[in-house]
Structures are given as C-alpha cells and as structure tokens.
Amino acid sequence: MTALDLIQRDREWHPLALAPDYKTSVVRSPRNALLSLQSSDSELTGPTFGHDDIDAIDNDLIRNYAKTGDPIGERIILHGRVLDENARPVPHTLVEIWQANAGGRYRHKKDSYLAPIDPNFGGCGRTLTDATGHYVFRTVKPGAYPWRNWVNNWRPAHIHISVFGTAFAQRLITQMYFEGDPLIARCPILKSIPDQRAIDQLVAALDLNATVPLDSIAYKFDIVLRGHRSTYFENRPEGN
Amino acid sequence: MVQSLHYLKESASQTAGPYVHIGLAPGAAGFDIYRQELGRDIAGPNAQGERITVTGQVTDGVGALVKDVLIEVWQANAAGIYPGKGTVENGFRGWGRVISDFDTGVFSFETVKPGAVAGRDGRMMAPHLNLWLVARGINVGLNTRMYFGDEAAANTTDPVLNLIENAHRRETLVARADGDVYHFDICLQGDDETVFFDI
Numbered sequence: 276m277t278a279l280d281l282i283q284r285d286r287e288w289h290p291l292a293l294a295p296d297y298k299t300s301v302v303r304s305p306r307n308a309l310l311s312l313q314s315s316d317s318e319l320t321g322p323t324f325g326h327d328d329i330d331a332i333d334n335d336l337i338r339n340y341a342k343t344g345d346p347i348g349e350r351i352i353l354h355g356r357v358l359d360e361n362a363r364p365v366p367h368t369l370v371e372i373w374q375a376n377a378g379g380r381y382r383h384k385k386d387s388y389l390a391p392i393d394p395n396f397g398g399c400g401r402t403l404t405d406a407t408g409h410y411v412f413r414t415v416k417p418g419a420y421p422w423r424n425w426v427n428n429w430r431p432a433h434i435h436i437s438v439f440g441t442a443f444a445q446r447l448i449t450q451m452y453f454e455g456d457p458l459i460a461r462c463p464i465l466k467s468i469p470d471q472r473a474i475d476q477l478v479a480a481l482d483l484n485a486t487v488p489l490d491s492i493a494y495k496f497d498i499v500l501r502g503h504r505s506t507y508f509e510n511r512p513e514g515n
Numbered sequence: 516m517v518q519s520l521h522y523l524k525e526s527a528s529q530t531a532g533p534y535v536h537i538g539l540a541p542g543a544a545g546f547d548i549y550r551q552e553l554g555r556d557i558a559g560p561n562a563q564g565e566r567i568t569v570t571g572q573v574t575d576g577v578g579a580l581v582k583d584v585l586i587e588v589w590q591a592n593a594a595g596i597y598p599g600k601g602t603v604e605n606g607f608r609g610w611g612r613v614i615s616d617f618d619t620g621v622f623s624f625e626t627v628k629p630g631a632v633a634g635r636d637g638r639m640m641a642p643h644l645n646l647w648l649v650a651r652g653i654n655v656g657l658n659t660r661m662y663f664g665d666e667a668a669a670n671t672t673d674p675v676l677n678l679i680e681n682a683h684r685r686e687t688l689v690a691r692a693d694g695d696v697y698h699f700d701i702c703l704q705g706d707d708e709t710v711f712f713d714i
C-alpha cells in the first residue's frame with residue numbers, strides 16, 4: 276500500500292438508492308448489494324486539474340454567457356470551502372456547478388418548462404479551490420421548477436455541484452439548497468436521504484458577511500469529501 | 516458524555532438529474548460556453564499502446580435504455596501507471612467523460628488499452644477501466660469496472676473479479692472484444708445486473 280485508505284462511505288447518511296417516492300429511482304437502482312472493495316491504486320488515485328484547463332471567467336455565471344447584458348434574477352455570491360472528513364481543506368480541486376435560471380428554466384435541449392430561457396444566462400460554472408480549499412461563484416439565484424414525478428412536485432431552488440478531491444473514490448455530485456425554502460421539506464429527492472442532519476448539511480446559510488453591499492447577497496456552502504483513514508500500526512500478514 | 520471525535524460527515528450525494536450535461540458537457544445540452552470542455556480526450560496524442568474504442572448502452576430494470584447517463588472513466592496508461600503515481604506520456608489524462616446519445620442510448624469513446632496494475636496486496640489486477648455512472652434516478656453515483664474479453668488469463672487471476680462469487684455476475688464486467696472495439700453494456704437492475712462496487 277502506498278496511499279492511505281479512505282474512510283468508509285456511510286451509506287446510512289447518503290440517500291437510499293431505491294427511494295420509491297422519487298419514482299425514477301425504482302428502475303434505476305441496483306437490486307444486488309454493492310460489492311465492498313478494499314482500495315487499490317484504481318480507487319485511490321484520480322484526475323487533477325490546473326489553471327490551463329479553465330478560464331478566470333468560468334466562475335462568474337453573471338458574465339460567462341452574457342450577450343446583451345446581465346441575466347435577470349437575484350444576484351448572489353456562492354462561496355465556501357471543500358474539506359475532507361478530517362476537516363482538512365482540499366486545495367486546487369475542481370468544483371463545477373449547474374443550475375436553472377431565475378425563472379426555473381434550464382438551458383438544455385430536453386427542458387421544455389414554459390418559463391423562458393434567459394438570453395444572458397448559460398447556467399454553468401467551474402473553478403479550482405485555492406490553497407485553503409475556498410471556492411467562490413457569482414450567479415443569480417435559481418428559481419423553483421415543477422418536475423414530472425407526482426403531478427404536482429416542485430424542486431426547491433438548488434444548484435448542482437460536482438467535486439473531485441484527489442481519489443476517484445472521493446468523486447461526488449450533490450445539490451445545495453437555500454436557507455428558508457419551504458419546498459425543501461416537501462422534496463422527494465431530498466427525502467430519499469433518511470437522516471435529517473444530512474439534509475441540513477445540504478442547505479446553504481445566508482451569509483451577510485460575504486455580500487457585496489448594494490450589489491449581491493451571499494450564501495455559504497461547505498462541501499465535505501471523504502477523508503483518509505489514519506493507520507498507526509500497519510497490519511502485517513501472518514507469517515511475516 | 517465523552518470527548519467529540521470532531522470528524523465531519525461527507526456531504527450526502529444527490530442525483531445529477533436529467534440536465535447534468537449543462538454542467539459537465541454543455542455542448543450536448545445545446546450551447547457553447549467554455550474554451551474547452553473537460554474529459555473529451557482520455558489518452559491524448561502521445562499515448563503508447565493499443566488504440567481502442569469502447570461502446571455500449573445502459574439499460575434499466577425494465578430493459579429501457581438510459582439515454583441521459585453520464586459516465587466518467589479513470590484508467591492507467593498502457594504501462595499500468597496512473598497519472599499522479601508515476602510518469603505518463605505528455606497529454607495522457609487517464610480520465611474522461613462519456614454520455615449516451617439522447618436518441619439511441621449508445622455511448623462510445625476512444626482511448627488506449629490500459630496495462631495491468633498492482634492490486635492492494637501486490638497481486639496484479641487484469642487491465643481494466645474504472646467507471647462511475649450518474650443520471651436522473653441514481654441517487655449515489657455507481658462505481659464499476661470494465662475488463663477486457665481478450666485478457667482471459669489475466670481476468671482469471673484478477674483479485675477483484677474473484678471476489679464475485681457468482682460466475683455469471685463476473686461476466687457482467689467483461690467487455691466483448693471485436694478487434695480493437697470492445698462492446699460493454701451496463702445493466703442497472705435485473706437478471707443481468709452489472710456488479711457495482713462500494714469502494
């Protein structure tokens with residue numbers, strides 16, 4: 276072993292694969308138990324990214340697709356840190372986000388919701404965390420939108436987030452929600468998470484200390500990736 | 516009461532949803548925004564080894580095609596070295612993003628065939644690709660591996676394949692070789708369900 280193992284993923288903290296109230300999960304969830312695999316280099320290594328891969332404008336969703344002016348919507352700063360389970364920052368890791376516009380419409384050829392496309396809003400951004408694990412995006416707050424699950428389901432306002440870490444086994448996609456949204460408690464996708472504390476961890480807090488006065492309001496959202504285990508005494512195979 | 520251990524909890528996963536392309540493959544969503552999309556070229560122009568194509572489809576528990584899946588690939592180079600672990604060819608990323616066609620459900624990508632990699636206990640693992648699947652309806656991304664059908668001897672002694680007790684299920688991880696094209700279908704649920712790992 277050359278790299279340290281990761282802390283086991285807590286499957287009781289994550290959403291259940293089969294969550295019948297989130298209907299699509301019924302046919303897309305494996306029926307067999309996942310096969311537990313002790314890590315090798317295949318799991319403990321992973322891709323890395325640098326400043327050659329992305330551009331400085333990529334984290335500014337107010338400007339990165341602007342054609343004739345700024346997009347419509349409540350201007351927000353989304354910032355926070357990427358940490359591991361040992362509370363250590365994860366530096367220089369790629370964070371990618373995507374979201375609906377202020378009206379709840381996605382710029383996607385498969386989205387046909389009647390709210391209009393915003394000509395000045397693409398809806399995606401990406402950045403690298405700095406040496407202390409911080410990231411920041413500027414965007415507009417996404418709108419809630421209806422989706423086909425039950426006849427009358429509405430997603431709470433949310434931003435999708437993808438994060439890498441250093442090991443392929445740390446790979447994570449999640450969603451961040453906004454403090455105070457009454458749709459959070461009614462969302463079948465969120466309710467596929469059995470533990471309320473895990474849901475609370477996905478709700479970003481209003482952060483008045485990080486606003487740009489007279490310009491943009493702010494939300495703070497920390498993301499936690501799996502941490503590495505500490506092994507103080509190596510386990511030696513019998514006979515050695 | 517006892518002292519707190521002060522560990523944090525991993526952020527809970529949430530589905531990538533049907534519009535994952537906006538964030539991770541915006542060209543497929545229907546717009547052009549970045550100077551370059553990431554994950555388009557796994558091996559790069561300088562990679563040694565055999566150039567191959569991998570193609571297949573993903574199906575759900577009732578046999579329907581999963582047309583909105585996004586798959587990430589992570590692999591060693593032809594010498595069995597992962598980027599970050601040793602020196603690899605200039606431009607060899609070992610990582611890529613693949614999506615299914617919205618109409619046919621077919622995915623396809625080009626890379627080089629990886630070499631064998633030492634496993635956890637030093638036993639060699641047969642050449643394989645590490646895959647991670649996300650889509651609408653998948654609440655936590657699914658990890659699996661693709662092995663190569665023309666590596667029968669290496670597959671027989673692979674320590675991971677040998678963890679799978681049922682031989683029929685082992686076959687779900689082995690791609691069918693057809694020259695330099697490998698056919699690999701993934702089944703999310705049912706009789707032919709692919710083996711997925713908790714890694």
Ligand SMILES: [Fe+2]
Nearest residue numbers: 430433435532
């Ligand atoms: Fe969404």
